[in-house]
Amino acid sequence: MGLDLNLLVPLDALLQERSVTRAAQRLGLSQPTVSAALARLRRHFGDELLTRVGNAYELTPLAERLAEHTTHALGSADRVFQTRPDFDPTSLQREFTLVMTDMQLATFGRTLAALVRDAAPGVRLRFQHSAPHMLRHVREQLRIVDGMVLPQGLVANVPSIDLYGDRWVCVVSSDAATPAPPTLDELAAHPWVLPYHEPTMAFSPLHGLHTRGIEPRVEMAVENFLTMPFLVAGTDRVGVVPERAARLFPADSGTVVVELPFRLGHLAESLWWHPIHDRDPAHMWLRKAAAEAGRLVAADSQQRY
Numbered sequence: 001m002g003l004d005l006n007l008l009v010p011l012d013a014l015l016q017e018r019s020v021t022r023a024a025q026r027l028g029l030s031q032p033t034v035s036a037a038l039a040r041l042r043r044h045f046g047d048e049l050l051t052r053v054g055n056a057y058e059l060t061p062l063a064e065r066l067a068e069h070t071t072h073a074l075g076s077a078d079r080v081f082q083t084r085p086d087f088d089p090t091s092l093q094r095e096f097t098l099v100m101t102d103m104q105l106a107t108f109g110r111t112l113a114a115l116v117r118d119a120a121p122g123v124r125l126r127f128q129h130s131a132p133h134m135l136r137h138v139r140e141q142l143r144i145v146d147g148m149v150l151p152q153g154l155v156a157n158v159p160s161i162d163l164y165g166d167r168w169v170c171v172v173s174s175d176a177a178t179p180a181p182p183t184l185d186e187l188a189a190h191p192w193v194l195p196y197h198e199p200t201m202a203f204s205p206l207h208g209l210h211t212r213g214i215e216p217r218v219e220m221a222v223e224n225f226l227t228m229p230f231l232v233a234g235t236d237r238v239g240v241v242p243e244r245a246a247r248l249f250p251a252d253s254g255t256v257v258v259e260l261p262f263r264l265g266h267l268a269e270s271l272w273w274h275p276i277h278d279r280d281p282a283h284m285w286l287r288k289a290a291a292e293a294g295r296l297v298a299a300d301s302q303q304r305y
Helices: 005-017 020-027 031-045 061-082 104-120 134-136 139-141 184-189 204-210 230-232 243-248 281-304
Strands: 050-053 056-059 095-099 123-129 147-151 160-173 191-195 219-224 240-242 253-259 264-274
Touching: 005 020, 005 031, 005 061, 020 031, 050 240, 095 104, 095 281, 104 123, 104 147, 104 243, 104 281, 134 139, 139 147, 147 281, 160 243, 160 281, 191 230, 219 230, 230 240, 230 253, 240 243, 243 253, 264 281
Parallel strands: 095 123, 095 147, 191 219, 191 240
Antiparallel strands: 050 056, 147 264, 160 240, 160 253, 160 264
């Protein structure tokens, strides 16, 4: 059965508002009009979409899946009709969604936001936090966001640009640090805090440890970097973070970076996007802004370090 594409707008409103009344108010339409649209949508999908639970409505499992697709579809349609022969970022009205870690947001994301604000005041950036389920399904995730900041080596066959470099470092509690670097046996004896630790995920610090016969006893696995001082200070734990994250720790965090008898490994942070964005003028502009933000982050690091 064919479907009037004009129903995409009320579908999105219904899924977002979870109420015929609120969806009608949002769209500036009458309630009977939106009710009729919902009836047609239910027939098309063979699903209730909205089901009453007590005094409220909830989305059915199908509607939950549709919610992401409708928002993305409407965004794509908006970009089609916003396209002009000569691209001008100062007149752009658009939201870009980027996925990155807390540390990347505090460094690269902050720098990118400043560039975007100056060049395109009508652009809004939405930052989402990296999570393991996103990293396991990067290509699928890239279909519903504008880009992900990830180190090289985690993704293949997806377009990307290099942003800046970093390196892994170990942090320990200030009161546990010694003048001499810890030995391999000492490192193996301590409990570890590792970010984004999953058996199926390539994690270069672990590779550096394994090649030296160290199998770290992972006591905590976390999905961020900037909370590391709260987990390490005053304990015997060893934490692993990018050096840029350690530079963001407060001076009184109770942690210090310790030099090791070997290198944990380097990071090459990159922006990744789905090929559907390749020829989008606005996305091309965003990628140029991201490359400039990466250059500024790298230059700032060289000056301070």
